[in-house]
Amino acid sequence: MKNFALIGAAGYIAPRHMKAIKETGNHLQVAYDINDSVGIIDSISPDSEFFTQFEVFSNYCHNLKRNTEKKIDIVSVCSPNFLHYPHIASGLRMGADVICEKPLVPTEAILDELIAIEQETGHKVYNILQLRHHEAILKLKEQIANDSRSEKYDIELTYITSRGKWYLESWKGDLNKSFGIATNIGVHFFDMLHFIFGDLVESEVYYTAETKAGGYLEYDKARVRWFLSIDANDLPESVKGKQPTYRSINIEGKEIEFSGGFTDLHTVSYQEILAGRGYGLEDARFSVKTVEHIRHAQDKVTDESRLHPNVKQLLAERT
Structure with missing residues (x-):
């Protein structure tokens, strides 16, 4: 003990x-x-x-x-x-x-x-990199590893986790303390993408605000349009009023919805650490490097085909 x-x-x-x-x-x-x-x-x-x-x-x-x-x-x-x-x-x-x-x-x-x-x-x-222990993510990693295709996958990553007005009034709303939305709620997902699709090739940021952010990440095996939000208004109509959180990976039209299965992942993480199979500092380097770049990147659209649908709509509303 x-x-x-x-x-x-x-x-x-x-x-x-x-x-x-x-x-x-x-x-x-x-x-x-x-x-x-x-x-x-x-x-x-x-x-x-x-x-x-x-x-x-x-x-x-x-x-x-x-x-x-x-x-x-x-x-x-x-x-x-x-x-x-x-x-x-x-x-x-x-x-x-x-x-x-x-x-x-x-x-x-x-x-x-x-x-x-x-x-x-x-x-x-x-x-704690609990998504590396999620059953749906492990199945996807195995599927990608066994796929012999040479073309990169086109992916949309969407993570919306509703938060009330308290969020921006707390330390999480202070960029100097939380380091922003992409770091605070996105770091696990960027680690997950690296875990499944390999090393990062390119990163661009197209939209940043207090409650949401979006951009483009390209990996060895994937091109990813991503969107993160704590605004409940961004939830898809299919889940509004039913669940406060929506996590989705859409791979070329096929959705892998993994909002469930999170209950015991901290316990699994602890079990792995105590068994000598935990993820250390070098395992975290990629996600740290990714969010550090995102925080300092300038919002600039270079290719509209790289825009996540939610980001495309937000940019249209700005103009």
């Missing part, structure tokens, strides 16, 4: 990590968040310590190193995006491995710094 510390216990994604820790037969030793709305802990690990000051939390974890039974083996990081790097670094330096939510870090330079800290401490960082 491993002892876990969790940073960001009051966040949206933290309950999935707590559930994964419990379901893999491990123990949540201590949790931290500046907010104290963490009652969910009672149903998962009621004897866990909890702190609202990071210095007190960090000191507690460091002191546990003297106790071989209670020392922290793994730190799970679920804090806001801009805090991932310092929290990962702290976890490594307290003598633990680290599991971190997406997006891992905003730039390749910071990724390289974490690699250096791994080497200094002898501990590892793992990224």
